[in-house]
Structure formats: structure tokens, C-alpha cells
Amino acid sequence: MRQTGTRDYLKGALWVYPTVAAVLALAAGSVLSSIDVPPGSWLEPLLFQGTADDARSLLIGISGTMMTVIALVLGLTLVALQLSSTQFSPRILRNFLQDRVNQVVLSVFVATFVYSTAGLYTVGINSGRRTDEYPQLAVTLAIALMFASLIVLVYFVHHISHSIQVDQVMVTIENRTMLAIEHDLPTKDVYTEGIPLPPAWAVPVRAYRSGYVQTLHPSSLVRAASAAGVVVSVVPMVGEHVLADEPLAWLWRPTADDPTPDPAAVAGAVQDAVRIGFERTAEQDVAFGIRQLADVAVKALSPAVNDPYTGIQALEHISVVLTALASRSLGSQLVPDDSGALRVVLRGRDLEYLVELATGQIRRYGRDEPRVLQALLRTLRRTGYFCRDDEGRAVVARHVRLVIEAARTNVGQQGDLAPVIEHGEAVLRDLTR
Numbered sequence: 001m002r003q004t005g006t007r008d009y010l011k012g013a014l015w016v017y018p019t020v021a022a023v024l025a026l027a028a029g030s031v032l033s034s035i036d037v038p039p040g041s042w043l044e045p046l047l048f049q050g051t052a053d054d055a056r057s058l059l060i061g062i063s064g065t066m067m068t069v070i071a072l073v074l075g076l077t078l079v080a081l082q083l084s085s086t087q088f089s090p091r092i093l094r095n096f097l098q099d100r101v102n103q104v105v106l107s108v109f110v111a112t113f114v115y116s117t118a119g120l121y122t123v124g125i126n127s128g129r130r131t132d133e134y135p136q137l138a139v140t141l142a143i144a145l146m147f148a149s150l151i152v153l154v155y156f157v158h159h160i161s162h163s164i165q166v167d168q169v170m171v172t173i174e175n176r177t178m179l180a181i182e183h184d185l186p187t188k189d190v191y192t193e194g195i196p197l198p199p200a201w202a203v204p205v206r207a208y209r210s211g212y213v214q215t216l217h218p219s220s221l222v223r224a225a226s227a228a229g230v231v232v233s234v235v236p237m238v239g240e241h242v243l244a245d246e247p248l249a250w251l252w253r254p255t256a257d258d259p260t261p262d263p264a265a266v267a268g269a270v271q272d273a274v275r276i277g278f279e280r281t282a283e284q285d286v287a288f289g290i291r292q293l294a295d296v297a298v299k300a301l302s303p304a305v306n307d308p309y310t311g312i313q314a315l316e317h318i319s320v321v322l323t324a325l326a327s328r329s330l331g332s333q334l335v336p337d338d339s340g341a342l343r344v345v346l347r348g349r350d351l352e353y354l355v356e357l358a359t360g361q362i363r364r365y366g367r368d369e370p371r372v373l374q375a376l377l378r379t380l381r382r383t384g385y386f387c388r389d390d391e392g393r394a395v396v397a398r399h400v401r402l403v404i405e406a407a408r409t410n411v412g413q414q415g416d417l418a419p420v421i422e423h424g425e426a427v428l429r430d431l432t433r
């Protein structure tokens with residue numbers, strides 16, 4: 001669990017790639033400085049042909065230029081973060097920090113600066129005295145890095161201008177959410193009914209810190225619960241907030257007459273299975289991806305922005321996520337051990353929760369805009385089409401009726417209201433077929 005947490009942190013750390021690049025640049029400079037290209041070699045025409053003083057001036061110029069470029073890149077990155085936070089949602093900043101292009105571009109600039117600056121210790125200087133000898137191959141690489149930095153800078157400006165476009169922001173959220181659905185949502189032992197509640201004789205395992213539940217990995221918890229002969233029910237779902245020392249899990253044995261389980265016996269396994277961090281992440285938290293898309297829509301529909309079309313675009317991306325969820329088993333997971341005995345209970349979100357999360361706030365903020373209401377109906381119709389059973393379609397139908405009710409209450413003109421009502425009734429007919 002600590003390894004996955006560290007790996008997730010490093011994905012969003014801007015300093016990791018530049019630090020590695022700086023070390024590699026120093027190593028490359030040390031190796032190339034020791035290589036002498038013999039006269040007449042095929043490399044000789046490609047090498048820097050100036051004097052040692054020319055080489056030092058070149059390295060000084062590259063170092064100063066790279067400092068300016070690094071400051072420019074960091075400034076553009078901060079501007080992109082600020083625009084994204086204020087225009088879309090503060091919960092998408094992590095996506096920009098994890099952007100691999102930004103990290104690689106900054107690494108190239110840092111490597112060029114470190115390589116050029118470190119070269120000033122050896123080029124044209126020997127034992128504190130001026131010399132006419134210098135490593136031509138090493139200086140030539142500095143020129144190559146400068147041109148590479150120029151190409152990377154142009155590409156960075158192109159990339160950053162695209163990355164703050166609303167379509168790119170939302171498709172990134174959609175892709176990460178779909179990845180979590182595909183790889184992290186359970187596909188077996190999932191139930192919506194018959195979920196056991198902790199009995200009166202259950203004992204708690206306390207949370208080891210305050211924060212958000214980022215990931216759940218029940219495999220080690222099943223082994224520990226089987227060895228202790230207990231059932232472990234994890235209290236929070238992925239994405240929920242917990243407080244230090246409140247119950248993180250409940251332990252119990254089949255009857256009150258059985259010996260009371262010792263929380264210390266499985267406390268380590270619970271801590272390994274439930275990772276708590278200071279922020280929500282998209283690793284296993286499908287609801288967080290839906291929350292981000294809904295945030296974009298709500299921000300666009302707010303009186304300060306008044307951009308209904310962006311809200312409609314967000315609903316189209318939400319449709320992709322909801323239809324993928326509607327075709328799966330959703331709910332809590334009951335995990336047995338090898339003998340078939342129940343050992344771990346993991347609470348999960350059902351379709352009702354996810355549909356409400358995806359459409360509820362958008363319906364309330366866009367209740368007087370007919371086009372937004374029709375976009376909601378299209379999203380719900382698509383979700384209902386992919387539902388696995390009548391129960392799921394009944395959930396979708398309830399939200400369709402809420403959209404119709406919102407339209408009747410808030411859309412003032414009959415000419416605007418009639419198409420919404422007609423659309424809503426057509427969706428209800430489709431859901432009940």
C-alpha cells in the first residue's frame with residue numbers, strides 16, 4: 001500500500017523527472033568530457049570548432065537562456081493551473097500535475113541548464129588556469145541540447161494551449177474514469193441486497209489518520225480475517241472522508257457467545273488494505289471522475305459564467321461514463337475466503353447514487369434552460385438503454401421524471417416547455433418497453 005501511495009505521489013510531482021534529468025546530464029557531461037575525438041575522425045567536422053573562450057561564452061549564453069526559458073515554462077504552467085481551477089474545477093489540478101508532457105519538457109530544460117553550467121567547471125580551465133584545450137564533443141552536445149530545447153519549447157506552447165481547452169480537459173477526465181471502471185471496479189461477488197450489518201457484539205478497528213480513502217485492496221484483508229476467524233466490514237467507501245480514531249472497520253464472529261476478536265490481530269492488514277490520503281484520487285474512485293465532470297457543468301451553468309453549451313458537453317462525456325456503469329454489477333462486495341466463508345464486506349455505490357451524482361446538481365443549476373434539460377434527457381435515455389435489468393431502468397426513469405418536473409416548474413414559455421415534455425415522455429416510454 002505504501003508503494004502504491006508513493007507511486008501515485010511521484011506521478012504528480014513536478015520535481016521527479018527534472019531531478020533525474022539533471023543527474024543524467026551530469027553523468028553524460030562527465031563521460032563525454034573524457035572522450036577525445038582523434039584528428040581525421042568522421043565526427044570532427046560535426047564538432048564545435050571555436051576556441052576554449054568561445055566555448056565558455058557559448059555555455060554561459062546557453063545557461064542564461066535556459067534560466068529564462070525555465071521561468072517562462074513554470075509561469076505558463078501556473079497560468080494554466082489557475083485558469084483550469086477558476087474556469088472548470090479546482091479538482092482537476094491533479095490532472096495537470098500528472099501531465100507527462102509538462103514533466104518531460106521541464107526535464108529537458110533543466111538538463112540543458114545543468115549540463116551547460118557544469119561544463120563551465122572544465123571548459124577552458126585546468127587546475128585554476130586558462131587552457132586552450134577543451135572537450136569538443138561535450139560542448140557540441142550542449143549545442144544539440146539547446147536546439148532540442150527550442151523544439152520542445154514550441155511543442156510545449158502547442159500542448160499547453162490545447163490542454164486548457166474544455167474538450168481536452170473533459171476527455172482526459174473521461175479516459176481516466178473509464179480506466180478506473182475497467183480495471184478497479186469489482187466484477188464478481190457484488191450485491192445490492194443482503195449486505196450484512198455489524199452486529200451489536202462487533203468491535204471497531206480505528207482509523208490510523210484523517211483523510212480520504214484513496215484505494216481498497218481486500219486480498220491481504222481476506223487472509224488476515226480468515227486467519228483470525230472473523231468477518232471484516234470496512235466502513236467508508238473509496239472517496240469518503242474519515243477521521244482519525246473513528247471506526248475504519250468492524251470485526252465480528254458468528255455469535256455473541258464466540259470469543260471477542262482482538263482488533264490488533266487485523267489492524268495491520270486493515271491499514272495495508274485501506275489507503276488514506278489528504279486528497280481524493282482517480283485510482284479507484286469512479287465517483288470522483290463523475291464529480292469532476294459535473295463540476296465543469298455546474299461551473300458553466302453558474303450565473304457568473306452562463307455557458308450552457310459547456311454544460312451540455314459535460315453531459316455528453318458523463319453519458320460515456322454512465323453507460324459503462326449501467327452495464328455492470330454495482331453495489332457492495334462480499335469477499336469470501338478459499339473455503340467459501342464470508343470474510344470481507346466492502347461497501348460500494350449503486351446506480352442510484354451515481355446517476356444522482358452525475359445529473360442531480362446539473363438539473364438543479366440548469367433547470368430553466370431547455371437545451372440543458374434535453375441534454376439531461378438524452379444522457380438518461382442512453383443510460384437506460386444500457387441498464388442490465390428493470391431495476392436499473394426504474395432508477396433512470398425516476399430521474400427522467402425529476403427532469404420533467406423541473407421543466408414544468410421553471411421553464412416559463414410554453415414553446416420552450418413543450419419539446420422538453422415531449423422528449424421526456426418519449427424517454428419514459430422507451431424505458432418501460
